[in-house]
Amino acid sequence: MTATLDRPVTENATVTDDVDRHPVRPSLQLVPSSRRSDVEATTSLTPEQIEELGRRLDAIRDRVLAERGESDAAYIRKVISSQRALEIGGRALLFAGVLPPAWIAGTAMLSIAKIMENMEIGHNVMHGQWDWMRDPKIHSSTWEWDNVSSSAEWKNSHNYMHHTYTNVVGKDRDVGYGILRLSEEQKWNPYYLGNPVYNFLLSLFFQWGVALHDLEVEKVVAGEKPLSRVWEQVKSIGRKAAKQFTKDYLVFPALAGPFFLPVLAGNLTANLVRNVWTHAVIFCGHFPTGAVQFSEEQLEGETRGQWYVRQMLGSANLDGGPLFHLMTGQLSFQIEHHLFPDLPSNRYSEVAPEVRELCREYGLEYTTGSLGKQYLQVLRTINRLALPNGTR
């Protein structure tokens, strides 16, 4: 998938005698995984241009770092208190959940609260975006989220593996979550006939998908990871899940007494809504048409500038208004987030026009589209990759 059908990419330097003419380091042969012949490299940046682009992106980052201050701190505190108020409100309304309007409103509020908690707050706090405030209550080293994946495991697989090796097939475990076939580079086998079904199930149980993909089961099979480590992780997930499930499916329903079932149903629905929504947003961040995937060889000796280019080409944005961006945890600015993963999320919308302008100037595609359009593309790719390469 993610064939760059019409996107300009750096020169496909598979032709070895091209090196002099296009001195792009082999490490940045952005070979799109599609083998379509119309993917003619339309842009070729020289190493100097790539490093210049890197310096200009650094300058944007430095400027935001210099401005970061009280208003940013006020933003995250306001988001956190709004989220908590929403959660209290949603759970309170659900106690009156025998009345359909109360059930609907309560479930909606709780769903929104859970989405905010995972995305705009949890994801971004655990990225260290707010560590600069030195508030131990809003800090990557202390934050724990409402998810079955523990923050420690998730920080390793996400902050380190995914953000360092973004869209590198075989390294970035977000490519397919160890369940799906999302790249033509992944060898096909009959198991993948179920690709669309797996994706649907992953969407419903996304928090479990995230937690289980931290286990890296395939590494155990390959003998690269001891089983004891997996057992430790399984226990950690079990403990975490037990707490979250006790709260949502036992304590709150029980507190509602005779209204046990409406509360249980509301909580279950809120978790499902959260799962489906986060799955959609996250898959649209890296796998719609336009986002490029890379191979491990391309990482060798990668420079800062090359890293930036890989982050830009491997990510895709979503269009929408401020409320939509809030609900995606600003991952609708996936490109900006991947360039500057530790900048406060409220700043992504501000730097986005500049990043977009840089992309235009350097002839790099800035992939963006509506959630509906992008998600359809993702689904289409998932369906296509259920079959071996080359079959339609």
Add this chain to the structure above:
Amino acid sequence: MFRVAPLRPGRRLLAAATAMTTPLLPEDFLGLVDPLWSTTQLRGRVVSRRRETDRAVSVTIRPGAAWNGHRAGQYVRVGIDVDGVRYWRSYSLSCAQDAEHLTITVQAVPDGVVSQKLVRDLPIGTVVQLEQAAGDFVLPDAPAPLLMVTAGSGITPVMGMLRTLDATGAVPDVVVVHSAPSATDSIFAAELEAMAGRRDGLRVITRHTAERSSRNENGHRDGRLDLAELDDLVPDWREREAYVCGPSELLDAAREHWSQAPEQLHVERFTAPVRSVGGSGGRVEYGEKAVDVEPGTSLLEAGEAAGVLMPSGCRMGICFGCVLPLRDGQVRDLRTGDVHGEPGHLVQTCISGASGTARLDTP
């Protein structure tokens, strides 16, 4: 077999409530109503401010219920957000021991991020972070004749002691020798004078170190105090428990002056956090292990090379998997060249180098 410690009813309630709030704590929700209701972080709310001099204010703070009180002369660590960033500083308590609220008196230091904020711009109602009072610069258990030698804002813990003694009505034989640059810059000048007029046991000698005249309006000599003058000013100084608080030169001089009777001397030292003097490279302590870090080498690489068990991740400043708390000193951001750091700040070791001496806590 293992035994479960019996839970107090309060704890049991808290544990039950946590089942409803996990992964957060009940206080994270209660804090929406009042941030002072916290069991993990002592906090306080600024209830009043009083200007003492042009560059000093007293700030009165109502502490949360977990505040254990203090002994006169102790200090408290206060965490204040300036431009969204939390800074911690220690300030002596200037209020009496049994005061309802706690009061710190702060003198603005030029370029002092926190003291400037406290003195110039700290609105009533601001919530600040607190720790329990600490320090052994406290009054002796048994009444004894006392000598207080203070300079500048060094008067603050002594003021706490004097107010405590004054409140009990039993002021023993106390001599205060206080130095300040000028009369207008002398914190608590009027109150000290009034107290000395009211309490027979109290004698206050003030020195204005920046004044030219040889005698000030109280009939005392001006200019910088030389401790040798104590023979004249307080002939029986050797028989007194001595409390000295002020700049480090004064404390060093006092140590020397009392070298024959060090047990009689009590000092309170407020050292500014160690600042980098600039430059790259330096000696960094990783826990117990000291390592010379070359300019341009990251703290992570240098630590690993020296055999320190360093946490690590992406090694490019993205994942925050390598952070270690800074105890002391500052570090250089190898990407930007910025020198930064405050005690307690978590440092990304993979993109930070040394800039002078620093100390990191290791896991």
